Amino acid sequence: MPNRTVYFVSDGTGITAETFGNSILAQFPGKPRHVRRPFVDTAEKAHQVVHEINQTSEAEGRRAIVFATLVNREVLQVVREHCKALVLDMFNTFIEPLEEEFQVKSNHRVGRFSDVARSQEYHDRIEAINFSLAHDDGQSAKNLESADVILVGVSRSGKTPTSLYLAMQHGIKAANYPLIPEDFERSKIPSMLEPHKRKCFGLTIDPERLSQIRNERRPGSKYADLMNCRYEVNEAEAMMKRNGISWLSSTHKSIEEIATTILRDIRPDRLIY
Amino acid sequence: MPNRTVYFVSDGTGITAETFGNSILAQFPGKPRHVRRPFVDTAEKAHQVVHEINQTSEAEGRRAIVFATLVNREVLQVVREHCKALVLDMFNTFIEPLEEEFQVKSNHRVGRFSDVARSQEYHDRIEAINFSLAHDDGQSAKNLESADVILVGVSRSGKTPTSLYLAMQHGIKAANYPLIPEDFERSKIPSMLEPHKRKCFGLTIDPERLSQIRNERRPGSKYADLMNCRYEVNEAEAMMKRNGISWLSSTHKSIEEIATTILRDIRPDRLIY
Structure with missing residues (x-):
């Protein structure tokens, strides 16, 4: 996979996105370029990152891959709607079945490290x-x-x-x-x-x-x-x-x-x- | 979430399953019991873990949650078929869209740390x-x-x-x-x-x-x-x-x-x- 960039976008440190994304990418041959973008926690920062990702996709002639761990809904919305990339929304995919299982709504708290x-x-x-x-x-x-x-x-x-x-x-x-x-x-x-x-x-x-x-x-x-x-x-x-x-x-x-x-x-x- | 156990089951170290699972669980109130089961890389070990998980589900009166990062298909099969638990298959969920995007099959290699x-x-x-x-x-x-x-x-x-x-x-x-x-x-x-x-x-x-x-x-x-x-x-x-x-x-x-x-x-x- 030359000329392909993978982004890890998070409103926290991005460590989870990176750890998980790298495990999955290890299942594929080649090594794309990796870019971690932590602390993307406002719509404005989201637009900046989206702009960077879209420019990369265009320059490389193939869309970037985005591993996103975004708890902030507004940020997630921006990334989902405006990214010209394959966006893998790692949180929401699993949060829904868990909400059903626990019979409780998730609290959308940013970061596993907050207040630790x-x-x-x-x-x-x-x-x-x-x-x-x-x-x-x-x-x-x-x-x-x-x-x-x-x-x-x-x-x-x-x-x-x-x-x-x-x-x-x-x-x-x-x-x-x-x-x-x-x-x-x-x-x-x-x-x-x-x-x-x-x-x-x-x-x-x-x-x-x-x-x-x-x-x-x-x-x-x-x-x-x-x-x-x-x-x-x-x-x-x-x-x-x-x-x-x-x-x-x-x-x-x-x-x-x-x-x-x-x-x-x-x-x-x-x-x- | 008292009386509920979360398992992190992996054919590697289980670090990815644990990091990711904990990030998601942080979105919910309460703290379930955590159990990491690494190096589950044969069908026999899979049956052992499944037995443990099913006993826990029964003892607690509610099914356990299993975050699985299993590359070995045979092991995954055992866990999927026999676990009386909510199994969240973290790898395959994202591998399919990536195989399509990259136009290449994944290689089912265990562990991001192998040979590193x-x-x-x-x-x-x-x-x-x-x-x-x-x-x-x-x-x-x-x-x-x-x-x-x-x-x-x-x-x-x-x-x-x-x-x-x-x-x-x-x-x-x-x-x-x-x-x-x-x-x-x-x-x-x-x-x-x-x-x-x-x-x-x-x-x-x-x-x-x-x-x-x-x-x-x-x-x-x-x-x-x-x-x-x-x-x-x-x-x-x-x-x-x-x-x-x-x-x-x-x-x-x-x-x-x-x-x-x-x-x-x-x-x-x-x-x-």
């Missing part, structure tokens, strides 16, 4: 981010008992981004603790982790991939050497096995997939709320 | 997270020239979570730098920031709220004192004004809203890709 900044859930997310930062890379053994999850694995196996993602998206207090050559020589997991094994989860990684990642940071070092990476990964997996810690490989997985798997396997309660 | 772990875009996100961590709270002035954005503001105005969110979701290298009482006494922005003013963005916060947040960390301190918070916030806003740095208040905004506003205002290029 003062909610308990939001507060917990911010607290979790602070916790995960303070407990990144084994920085602190303080309060490990209040961690929800402790990620373990060799350096550069993906622990830090996964911990931060768990905190930010799910409000999970995720500490992370590296397994280092000294631990392998001693053949024992770090003593700090001993009392918390049940909430440990391991990340492993293909040694070739690990060597490649480490070489970007310290080219030609022993740290990045393939033989050494093989040794560390083998030792780490053996150590996790001996200690009954489940693990997964981050090699072909995104942080979103890793985080979801961890939740499902060791905090299934957090998938229910 | 090796893509350039994913690599850039991980690099951005590492950059933002290394440049959190003014830790390092090294490579500030390669920052995409530098967030400035008083301690606890929301800089750290916002930087991490920008990195994680948008691959933005976001540094953050605190404005501290010494800067206000000197009446000058930190010298490190001087050459990078154009990419600075300020966060401010209501002094009452700031005092409350700081009191959670250091109760009864001068740091948390309301008069001191008022002084710091005033000085910080005056300093940003003098230096032509735009800012917004984080008081009633989520990190998602703050991040989207920053992108729109100082990196509009990042809303197009």
Whole structure:
């Protein structure tokens, strides 16, 4: 799909339109140009965006695709009536059957994030981010008992981004603790982790991939050497096995997939709320 | 909506179903119970989930709501045929008009995250997270020239979570730098920031709220004192004004809203890709 533009138009942040639209577009070959237009919450702004979209459609010789999450009726009306584009109205399509099911009218409130900044859930997310930062890379053994999850694995196996993602998206207090050559020589997991094994989860990684990642940071070092990476990964997996810690490989997985798997396997309660 | 359960069922992570479903549910009063069921990618797993859903519907005396993002046709078939629930099939609803528009069949590939772990875009996100961590709270002035954005503001105005969110979701290298009482006494922005003013963005916060947040960390301190918070916030806003740095208040905004506003205002290029 060259020369085709997809717009994500929202009266909120547009994150929902973008997440959902991208999932659907992944079902098609090619990659159109993406444009996010957030905070379109007045008729005037709607007319501006419509003007931009129509110009694009004309310039490209084919109509643009518009994923719209618009709660404001006046804005939606402008987009629907004046856009020379394929407009996919993501909200109203599903709101109608839900109104019927719930036997209640929807309230047309803009944005899933409105007013959340003062909610308990939001507060917990911010607290979790602070916790995960303070407990990144084994920085602190303080309060490990209040961690929800402790990620373990060799350096550069993906622990830090996964911990931060768990905190930010799910409000999970995720500490992370590296397994280092000294631990392998001693053949024992770090003593700090001993009392918390049940909430440990391991990340492993293909040694070739690990060597490649480490070489970007310290080219030609022993740290990045393939033989050494093989040794560390083998030792780490053996150590996790001996200690009954489940693990997964981050090699072909995104942080979103890793985080979801961890939740499902060791905090299934957090998938229910 | 008490005694009603909403399921997010997916053959991928279920993040899309959850994000989208929650946006729609926010249009209705009340809060049903939420259950996410990821990685439902075989007919057998589908039958398990269907069984769970049907039991819930029966126990609650009203049918559950199912937001489904299922690419696997066999799985979708099982859910559609056997669920005693309101099934909202989020993908197929929009895939048909798109197939017609693009004049191409969709490829039924599971998950927007599949194989991303090796893509350039994913690599850039991980690099951005590492950059933002290394440049959190003014830790390092090294490579500030390669920052995409530098967030400035008083301690606890929301800089750290916002930087991490920008990195994680948008691959933005976001540094953050605190404005501290010494800067206000000197009446000058930190010298490190001087050459990078154009990419600075300020966060401010209501002094009452700031005092409350700081009191959670250091109760009864001068740091948390309301008069001191008022002084710091005033000085910080005056300093940003003098230096032509735009800012917004984080008081009633989520990190998602703050991040989207920053992108729109100082990196509009990042809303197009």
